[in-house]
Amino acid sequence: MISEAGVRVKVPASTANLGPGFDTLGMALSLYAWIEMKPAKETEIHLYGDQMKGIPTNKSNLIYEVAQSVFREAGVSLPELEISMYSDIPLTRGLGSSASAIVGALVAANELIGSPLNQAQLFDMATALEKHPDNVGASLFGGVITAVWDGTHAEYLRIEPPIDLEVLVAIPEFQLSTSKARQVLPEQVSLEDAVFNISRTSLFTAAMASGRLDLIRSAMQDRLHQPFRAPLVPGMARILEEATAHGALGAALSGAGPTLLALTDRREQRGMELERFLIEVLSEQGIKARTIWLNPCTQGAQTLTIEKGVKFIDSIEGEVRS
Numbered sequence: 001m002i003s004e005a006g007v008r009v010k011v012p013a014s015t016a017n018l019g020p021g022f023d024t025l026g027m028a029l030s031l032y033a034w035i036e037m038k039p040a041k042e043t044e045i046h047l048y049g050d051q052m053k054g055i056p057t058n059k060s061n062l063i064y065e066v067a068q069s070v071f072r073e074a075g076v077s078l079p080e081l082e083i084s085m086y087s088d089i090p091l092t093r094g095l096g097s098s099a100s101a102i103v104g105a106l107v108a109a110n111e112l113i114g115s116p117l118n119q120a121q122l123f124d125m126a127t128a129l130e131k132h133p134d135n136v137g138a139s140l141f142g143g144v145i146t147a148v149w150d151g152t153h154a155e156y157l158r159i160e161p162p163i164d165l166e167v168l169v170a171i172p173e174f175q176l177s178t179s180k181a182r183q184v185l186p187e188q189v190s191l192e193d194a195v196f197n198i199s200r201t202s203l204f205t206a207a208m209a210s211g212r213l214d215l216i217r218s219a220m221q222d223r224l225h226q227p228f229r230a231p232l233v234p235g236m237a238r239i240l241e242e243a244t245a246h247g248a249l250g251a252a253l254s255g256a257g258p259t260l261l262a263l264t265d266r267r268e269q270r271g272m273e274l275e276r277f278l279i280e281v282l283s284e285q286g287i288k289a290r291t292i293w294l295n296p297c298t299q300g301a302q303t304l305t306i307e308k309g310v311k312f313i314d315s316i317e318g319e320v321r322s
């Protein structure tokens with residue numbers, strides 16, 4: 001049954017890899033995008049917020065295309081849609097903007113036609129579109145996700161993030177597409193490096209599950225992608241090496257970058273020092289960056305009630321401010 005009133009979905013940003021868990025680990029973050037979808041006579045796409053610049057407003061828009069893939073899968077025809085989107089998630093910076101758009105569109109489109117697809121089907125579709133399950137798993141389910149993908153089917157386990165875990169991100173002004181950041185990776189790795197990463201990914205997952213923040217420092221080391229991506233983000237190698245001396249539990253490139261992410265223990269209160277360190281190192285390399293303190297987001301994509309008579313952007317602005 002199609003909802004004529006439309007649906008609204010709020011979806012979190014995410015960070016992928018968390019150091020060693022390349023294409024495997026993800027964590028949802030308290031930075032959001034909102035998507036509203038309604039049946040329409042003629043397709044209209046309204047994009048709001050500074051982050052949406054340059055995104056197409058015709059049927060080539062990712063949200064529209066993903067929605068149509070849900071309708072095809074469910075055997076429903078709904079070619080004309082009114083889509084509104086507001087996002088605080090910066091594009092092409094390593095905070096899962098494409099994953100949040102894909103997940104938001106899948107969840108909204110499915111809800112719009114009465115939820116014929118289950119969560120596992122949505123996760124498989126999201127992973128097939130994004131090509132790896134880490135960001136989409138975190139945006140769909142919230143929390144910390146460890147996931148595998150066999151090319152058809154994705155499996156995951158969701159871990160509740162430790163309560164004292166806090167996240168500092170330094171978001172450089174420049175963009176770095178995932179495809180560019182994947183092109184620099186080697187096709188083969190040594191057994192030694194594979195073992196290095198498997199052991200740390202396992203330790204990170206277990207540390208999250210048991211609240212052992214003290215293990216994060218060793219667990220966040222990586223040899224599979226960060227060393228090769230370091231030249232793309234000047235200052236990154238020093239930040240990854242020295243962040244723990246400035247109050248971080250551990251640091252990583254967020255997703256494919258260029259955002260750098262530090263995990264902290266909110267009880268330790270060394271945030272200012274860490275923030276200054278990240279900004280200074282990037283600035284020495286001529287890179288302007290803004291920092292944001294975030295929390296792990298425990299809730300994945302959620303459907304919100306649409307208030308009658310209130311414009312999309314007015315109600316979202318109310319929610320962003322509150």
Ligand SMILES: Nc1ncnc2c1ncn2[C@@H]1O[C@H](COP(=O)(O)OP(=O)(O)OP(=O)(O)O)[C@@H](O)[C@H]1O
Pocket residue numbers: 014016055056061062063085087090091092093094095096097098099101135176177178179254255256257
């Ligand atoms: N709301 C949206 N509508 C349409 N296209 C979008 C939207 N959000 C993201 N995209 C597309 O996704 C691209 C960014 O994807 P990319 O994987 O390169 O970076 P990211 O998802 O921000 O970072 P990462 O995957 O490293 O966490 C944008 O350039 C844009 O083409």
Ligand SMILES: N[C@@H](CCO)C(=O)O
Pocket residue numbers: 016017022023024132134135178181182225255256
């Ligand atoms: N695991 C992916 C995340 C970015 O989408 C990568 O590092 O390329």
